Amino acid sequence: MERIKxxxxxxxxxxxxxxxxxxGRTVQEEFEKTLMKMHKGTxxxxxxxxxxxxxxxALGQVIHFDxxxxxxxxxxxxxxNAMLPDDIFVKEVHKVxxxxxxxxxxxxxxxxxxxxxxxxxxxxxxxxxxxxxxxxDILAMKQACExxxxxHDFSSFCxxxxxxxxxxxxxxxxxxxxxxxxxxxxxFKGSGFLYNMVRILVGTLLEVGRGERNPTDLKQxxxxxDRSCAGKTAxxxxxxxxxxxxxxx
Amino acid sequence: MERIKxxxxxxxxxxxxxxxxxxGRTVQEEFEKTLMKMHKGTxxxxxxxxxxxxxxxALGQVIHFDxxxxxxxxxxxxxxNAMLPDDIFVKEVHKVxxxxxxxxxxxxxxxxxxxxxxxxxxxxxxxxxxxxxxxxDILAMKQACExxxxxHDFSSFCxxxxxxxxxxxxxxxxxxxxxxxxxxxxxFKGSGFLYNMVRILVGTLLEVGRGERNPTDLKQxxxxxDRSCAGKTAxxxxxxxxxxxxxxx
Numbered sequence: 001m002e003r004i005k006x007x008x009x010x011x012x013x014x015x016x017x018x019x020x021x022x023x024g025r026t027v028q029e030e031f032e033k034t035l036m037k038m039h040k041g042t043x044x045x046x047x048x049x050x051x052x053x054x055x056x057x058a059l060g061q062v063i064h065f066d067x068x069x070x071x072x073x074x075x076x077x078x079x080x081n082a083m084l085p086d087d088i089f090v091k092e093v094h095k096v097x098x099x100x101x102x103x104x105x106x107x108x109x110x111x112x113x114x115x116x117x118x119x120x121x122x123x124x125x126x127x128x129x130x131x132x133x134x135x136x137d138i139l140a141m142k143q144a145c146e147x148x149x150x151x152h153d154f155s156s157f158c159x160x161x162x163x164x165x166x167x168x169x170x171x172x173x174x175x176x177x178x179x180x181x182x183x184x185x186x187x188f189k190g191s192g193f194l195y196n197m198v199r200i201l202v203g204t205l206l207e208v209g210r211g212e213r214n215p216t217d218l219k220q221x222x223x224x225x226d227r228s229c230a231g232k233t234a235x236x237x238x239x240x241x242x243x244x245x246x247x248x249x
Numbered sequence: 250m251e252r253i254k255x256x257x258x259x260x261x262x263x264x265x266x267x268x269x270x271x272x273g274r275t276v277q278e279e280f281e282k283t284l285m286k287m288h289k290g291t292x293x294x295x296x297x298x299x300x301x302x303x304x305x306x307a308l309g310q311v312i313h314f315d316x317x318x319x320x321x322x323x324x325x326x327x328x329x330n331a332m333l334p335d336d337i338f339v340k341e342v343h344k345v346x347x348x349x350x351x352x353x354x355x356x357x358x359x360x361x362x363x364x365x366x367x368x369x370x371x372x373x374x375x376x377x378x379x380x381x382x383x384x385x386d387i388l389a390m391k392q393a394c395e396x397x398x399x400x401h402d403f404s405s406f407c408x409x410x411x412x413x414x415x416x417x418x419x420x421x422x423x424x425x426x427x428x429x430x431x432x433x434x435x436x437f438k439g440s441g442f443l444y445n446m447v448r449i450l451v452g453t454l455l456e457v458g459r460g461e462r463n464p465t466d467l468k469q470x471x472x473x474x475d476r477s478c479a480g481k482t483a484x485x486x487x488x489x490x491x492x493x494x495x496x497x498x
Contacts, residue, residue: 011372089372123260123338
């Protein structure tokens with residue numbers, strides 16, 4: 001058996017999220033179906049860096065799985081892409097040691113969130129960005145971003161029904177907000193993220209951008225450790241799991 | 250009754266084409282359903298500049314319809330967009346005289362066709378461009394484009410099963426091919442286009458780009474007036490009905 005690490009992108013539009021569920025098409029299911037075909041009917045379980053919700057995209061999701069196939073490593077990418085549906089694309093495949101774990105080995109994750117900020121919506125962007133027709137205060141959002149960086153208890157930014165076990169302390173290394181023509185991009189890098197954390201952060205930052213909150217409110221919201229103090233959860237289609245880092249990289 | 254001219258975009262991905270058909274969701278059906286609701290159950294027939302096929306997009310499709318509603322013209326756009334599905338977006342609405350006809354009044358149409366020309370496909374572009382992984386000879390395609398401009402019998406570039414009545418002579422004012430980073434854009438402007446004409450032209454130009462044909466072959470293909478002499482029909486998802494011009498504009 002060999003352990004394989006695989007980095008891939010997917011368009012979340014037509015998936016009911018990453019993780020297998022009884023009803024609805026999922027990324028994990030498509031991957032495991034493909035691997036089962038390659039392994040002549042033997043089920044192969046894949047383990048991801050984490051799940052993504054319905055409608056959320058990935059540029060660099062990472063999974064590992066164990067395979068008895070002796071495919072030269074350089075052929076894995078082509079073999080997988082030939083069989084996977086066209087809304088999943090494998091970008092890199094590596095052999096790793098048995099100690100590699102796609103979920104427990106994560107040392108940093110990056111998410112990005114894209115807003116289409118224009119007078120009129122664009123039908124071609126509707127599944128891959130969130131449209132906002134009003135002007136937003138970019139400077140205020142930049143200032144608010146600074147309060148998120150650091151090690152904090154992010155209870156206020158965790159979905160109430162998350163079922164997260166253990167503490168809600170996470171370290172965020174980088175948060176930024178940049179506007180380029182009619183696209184606003186938020187970037188978040190951190191040691192880990194709670195359930196819906198990025199979407200609640202973006203929802204709250206957008207309330208700052210609309211002038212409904214002050215940039216310094218982020219400090220108080222963090223201190224409150226209460227989900228009801230933060231803003232609305234931003235919609236899924238603007239969110240991308242951008243990159244996952246491991247010690248072995 | 251007042252005649253309304255309406256310019257709109259749509260993402261063709263989830264439509265079985267523009268024109269109403271017994272099975273499958275169509276742009277015309279969505280529009281007529283919306284208008285029927287606005288007219289309290291009275292059917293309203295819309296007439297378009299022309300149909301588009303399954304998977305083909307539009308930036309500036311034009312329709313006309315007659316309405317008894319006395320909505321101020323500036324409110325039509327908002328009213329329609331509030332009720333239409335989010336893969337159709339109305340860009341402009343004008344009152345026109347009863348002599349305006351969205352199909353018979355066309356004096357020029359522009360189509361564009363987009364190729365994603367890169368080493369690897371991009372899941373986020375798959376419904377809105379056609380992916381080609383090989384390098385293409387842009388200069389040869391540019392040269393081939395020049396032979397298409399002018400008044401010709403385009404029988405070779407008309408789908409064999411088109412049912413087109415009358416002659417197949419059309420005047421093409423402009424054809425170009427430009428590459429910008431990893432995007433190749435073809436532009437076609439003409440008095441009118443036959444069924445599948447742009448897609449067969451693009452399919453043939455791509456064969457020139459791959460070195461399978463010479464740029465001057467376009468001349469002989471036109472002269473042959475035989476569909477089997479031209480290239481394959483390029484896929485629909487790269488094609489956009491970009492703009493429609495009327496004398497009244």
